[in-house]
Amino acid sequence: MRWLRAAMMTWAVIGCSERVAVASSHADDAKLSTYHTFAMMTVPPRATANDSGSAGDTSVRSGDVKDSSGAGDSSVTRMDPMLASSPVGEAIRSDIVHSFAGRGYRESSAPDFLVAYYAGTGHIIDVRAYPYDYSGLSSSGRVDLRDYPAGTVIVDVVDASTKKLVWRGQGVSKIPNDPELYAHQLAVAVKDIIAQFPKVANPTG
Numbered sequence: 001m002r003w004l005r006a007a008m009m010t011w012a013v014i015g016c017s018e019r020v021a022v023a024s025s026h027a028d029d030a031k032l033s034t035y036h037t038f039a040m041m042t043v044p045p046r047a048t049a050n051d052s053g054s055a056g057d058t059s060v061r062s063g064d065v066k067d068s069s070g071a072g073d074s075s076v077t078r079m080d081p082m083l084a085s086s087p088v089g090e091a092i093r094s095d096i097v098h099s100f101a102g103r104g105y106r107e108s109s110a111p112d113f114l115v116a117y118y119a120g121t122g123h124i125i126d127v128r129a130y131p132y133d134y135s136g137l138s139s140s141g142r143v144d145l146r147d148y149p150a151g152t153v154i155v156d157v158v159d160a161s162t163k164k165l166v167w168r169g170q171g172v173s174k175i176p177n178d179p180e181l182y183a184h185q186l187a188v189a190v191k192d193i194i195a196q197f198p199k200v201a202n203p204t205g
């Protein structure tokens with residue numbers, strides 16, 4: 001398959017001064033136009049440094065959140081967007097579902113596409129830290145495994161039948177210390193990332 005790289009950039013305003021840079025990459029629009037239903041993928045267990053095949057400081061992996069002293073605590077855990085049990089984790093999943101619904105897609109147990117995401121409060125976001133089961137969106141057939149800067153939110157759309165990545169949206173914003181404010185900023189980022197995804201074609205109702 002020949003891949004098309006979309007260089008779409010928009011700016012979402014957070015509060016009075018914060019902005020989120022949003023971009024997306026995708027396969028051909030004909031494939032995306034066949035989708036009507038979706039389901040969220042379960043976040044896989046976090047990989048160790050050896051599992052991810054990545055060198056470097058494992059203390060800065062996505063989801064490995066630490067306070068300024070380097071020791072994790074309950075307040076920091078509440079900030080982890082990759083934990084389904086954390087307030088921020090619950091919020092980002094809900095934001096993703098509502099954003100796709102706003103584009104006309106229906107959540108389903110027999111979906112046309114699956115949705116995965118990455119976010120974190122570490123110094124970098126390492127997509128290898130959460131090994132979802134899919135491939136694609138590169139000429140080599142592999143998922144882009146580079147590190148992303150802190151504050152990055154990535155939303156991946158995966159074809160449910162082939163388990164290949166067909167669309168990736170991403171945005172970057174600052175990470176506040178307050179979980180409620182962070183959840184709000186993620187909501188804005190998610191909405192504007194998914195606004196890059198095409199609206200459902202020929203809604204089935």
